[in-house]
Amino acid sequence: MFTPKRAIFAASLWLAMMAGASWAETPNLGKPIDEAAIAPWDISILPDGTGLPKGSGTPAQGAPIFAEKCAACHGDNGKGGEAAALVSDRELAGISAAQKTIRNFWPYSTTIFDFIRRAMPAQMPHSLTDDEVYALTAYILAENKLIGANDTMDAQSLPKVKMPNRDNFIIRFPDRI
């Protein structure tokens, strides 16, 4: 029998189907995992320093590590070789990306730590300790005269390093964020 109650049910079912672009039900096959178990993979670092690990390093500690593990590709003292120069006083001129350096372009010092830790050395990524990554970051920053020769880099000091080009960026399509 057709009843108002049944009509309301049918209508609501129809509405649910029309809204079916979002699946009301998923197979629920994702396995719960806690953040502690994810920690070995969680190497994300944000510009405010969120995610930076414990540990520290100085330019003096970084210099011998750089000579041993980085200079073969990046050149003595990071002046450039097969891989990009990491230390340069070159200024930006024109639109060529070849002019970009850590000093004249990179907006956040945290990106240096992040990239070394996630990707370097290219033939053996993830082989450096966090102290070694801090030391290399400190060495590169000091060689670029962005920190003092005796400054220590750690989770508190690294995000505070002011990079010269930080305020020189324009968000291309703000409405997409």
Add this chain to the structure above:
Amino acid sequence: MSKSRDRKARGEALDAAAGNGLLDRRALLGRGMALAGAIGAGIGPSAAGAEPPAQPLTDDPWSLEFGDRTLPYQVRSKFEAKVVRTLSNPKNELRNSHARTPHHLLEGTTTPNALHFTINHGGIPDIDPDKHRLVIHGLVKQPLEFTLETLSRYPMISRVAFVECGGNSAPMFSPEPLQETVQALHGLASCAEWTGVKLSTLLEETGIDPRAKWFIAEGADSPHLSRSVPMKKALDDAMIVLYQNGERLMPGNGYPMRLLLPGYEGNMNVKFLRRIKLVEQPALSMYEARTYSPILPNGKAYRFYFLQEVKSFITYPSHGHTLKGPGLYEISGIAYSGTGPIEKVMVSADGGQSWAQAALQEPVLSKAFTRFRLPWRWNGGPATLLSRAWDQSGNVQPTRAEFVVARGELTKPPPVLGFLNQHYNSITSWGVGSNGEVKHVYA
């Protein structure tokens, strides 16, 4: 008689669409009568007089013997061996490797899997799919881990989408046209049908903390390549892709799973995807803070460009082709926009003085390659071929002059493999000489 004369007159009027021999886009599509009229008017395939007359037909050896065995996974004809990607790092040195799609040797809109462009920054990882894991964590209600097997049981969707490197077409920033093929200039874009699970489906299961504004995607490759993506895109059309043109992803395209962000810069479509972390602010990883922040003429730089804007280029004829005598040709090319479907493509044969609308091959899909075609009667004289695309959001491909005003150009010609700026989308021009050679020109 008079009817036929009328038809002929009408056909000729329809045929001329723009200067220097461009014909109406309908002339070759289901309008046999118009074409018959056109041939009657002397514009059919030409140079017939120069060719020797046809000889009596004979059987070749392959018609007289039992053929080759059938393979479990078939390979193309040996006669097609020259249709390959060009490699930037064939010895796999410790740097990135590019492989470019040979657009000038392909047709249609689907890039064969073996010819899909790839860029890998730390080689191609040899991933055992049974051991691969995808975790989604951070600002979620419940962090979850997925395997390839479990993901395969989720509701899937298939969509055709182009993927384009943010540095594709970078040689066009040169102050003078580099004499290179469309493969070298625009080969870092390809198009495939991708099948997988919508990211929003998985996020329904993890739940989303309302503070989450971005997610960080990370690969299982050796550089652990990572990019930040607005949650807007996650809830719109982002996908975890498992299949490419119906088969599992190619290793170079992210096997066993990759992120697909239709219309967005290739590098953001993280391959070998193993981790998604929901966060409040972007990470400013190296690829977003440095590499894909293009420098502007005023010394500032764009950040979070994301979009691959409306673009088109003619693939035939293009640099490397040689036209064999005057006559009827079909101009063919590719158009696409990261914003949505292509609205129209205009073609010029006289360097942009006059334009004719090209036919678009159906179906015209959003954020996918669209093939355009236009008949052209080459008179044997100099011609400059251009294409210009509009998308359905009203965006138009800029002229080179407009583009250079806004984005600048390099002071000297760059190495063709360089990426000295990003997100180039203006018009490509091909100059056809009287000898039939096609050169890259700036019109």
